[in-house]
Amino acid sequence: MKKITIAIDGFSSCGKSTMAKDLAREIGYIYIDSGAMYRAVTLYCIENGLAENGEIDKEKLKASMNQINISFQLNAETGRPDTYLNGVNVESKIRTMEVSSLVSPVATLDFVREAMVAQQQAMGKEKGIVMDGRDIGTTVFPDAELKIFVTASAEVRAQRRYDELKAKGQEAGYEEILANVKGRDFIDQNREVSPLRKADDAILLDNSNLTIAEQKEWLMKQYQFAVGGVDKLIEAWQGLK
Numbered sequence: 001m002k003k004i005t006i007a008i009d010g011f012s013s014c015g016k017s018t019m020a021k022d023l024a025r026e027i028g029y030i031y032i033d034s035g036a037m038y039r040a041v042t043l044y045c046i047e048n049g050l051a052e053n054g055e056i057d058k059e060k061l062k063a064s065m066n067q068i069n070i071s072f073q074l075n076a077e078t079g080r081p082d083t084y085l086n087g088v089n090v091e092s093k094i095r096t097m098e099v100s101s102l103v104s105p106v107a108t109l110d111f112v113r114e115a116m117v118a119q120q121q122a123m124g125k126e127k128g129i130v131m132d133g134r135d136i137g138t139t140v141f142p143d144a145e146l147k148i149f150v151t152a153s154a155e156v157r158a159q160r161r162y163d164e165l166k167a168k169g170q171e172a173g174y175e176e177i178l179a180n181v182k183g184r185d186f187i188d189q190n191r192e193v194s195p196l197r198k199a200d201d202a203i204l205l206d207n208s209n210l211t212i213a214e215q216k217e218w219l220m221k222q223y224q225f226a227v228g229g230v231d232k233l234i235e236a237w238q239g240l241k
Contacts, residue, residue: 001227003029005143007120007136010150011196013157015215016132016205019150021080022212023219024130032072032123034133034140036083037116038107039094040070043085044082062111068118097165097172100180104187108133113193114173141213147202147225148219154181156208181229 004204006029009093019034024031028077041061045051050061065082072081073089082091093099106112120140122130128151131140152236158178165172203222 002127004145004227005124005127005201006130006146006148006226007132007144007202008130008132008140008150009137009147009196009199009202010132011152011157011181012147012169012188013161013181014150015154015160015212017170018212019131019148019215019219020132022216025079025171026216026220028128030123031081032120032129032131033081033083034116034120034131034136035103036072036091036094037070037076037119039099039103039111040083040108040152041050041068041095041112041116042099042103042106044068044088045102045106046098054105056102056109057081058104058109061106061109065111065115076172092168094146094166095158095168096170097176097180099183104109104191107186108191110193113202117194123142134196136187138197139194139201146222147199147200148205149198150207151204152206152208154185157181185189 006020006023008016013064017035020033021031022081023029024114042051044064050057067086069086069118071084072158074080075083075091082089083094090211095159105215117135117140120136123129124131124141133140137144137149155178158174161177161181162172165177172184205215205218210218
């Protein structure tokens with residue numbers, strides 16, 4: 001079966017990463033979390049004094065970009081890749097509210113996006129990858145054979161994020177998270193470089209009222225159709241009965 005590139009874009013906290021990771025594992029593809037890369041840059045800013053009072057020192061960050069090395073390593077326990085910043089596992093650190101509150105301003109910087117996009121495109125040269133983010137189908141891989149755009153209401157996304165943080169034992173308030181979600185939506189959609197938007201040829205998925213199992217089933221059908229057309233889609237439907 002031919003290998004393709006799968007781009008999954010959408011709003012924050014709408015389950016893109018879960019969908020992408022699960023699909024990649026099921027079909028034997030490589031999963032790349034582009035959002036984790038921007039979060040890692042944001043964490044670098046926080047840990048190196050480049051973020052003060054919610055403001056990023058752009059000049060210092062630009063001069064430091066060649067010192068930021070981001071990689072992924074498979075976690076044997078979870079079966080999913082962890083994010084490493086300069087050789088250190090930062091998977092938990094990049095998921096905190098502190099990072100979430102600053103990641104959108106960092107991601108709007110043109111020199112940051114250019115560096116991350118170049119790395120992402122290099123990772124996907126051989127196809128056989130699933131990548132999720134904000135501009136994968138529009139900027140990183142505009143020729144991807146399968147593009148999905150995921151959305152859900154801000155309230156649903158905030159509740160999911162709240163539940164996720166509480167499950168990890170992290171302090172979080174629903175109203176704070178909701179404000180963060182809405183703020184990130186505005187920044188993501190209105191930034192000058194690669195704003196968040198649905199690619200013309202992307203398939204829209206509103207998962208506000210879908211379970212994870214229902215999402216997985218829907219996504220697998222889209223994949224089967226992308227790689228094999230109608231015959232494969234029929235096989236996928238029959239296999240799920």
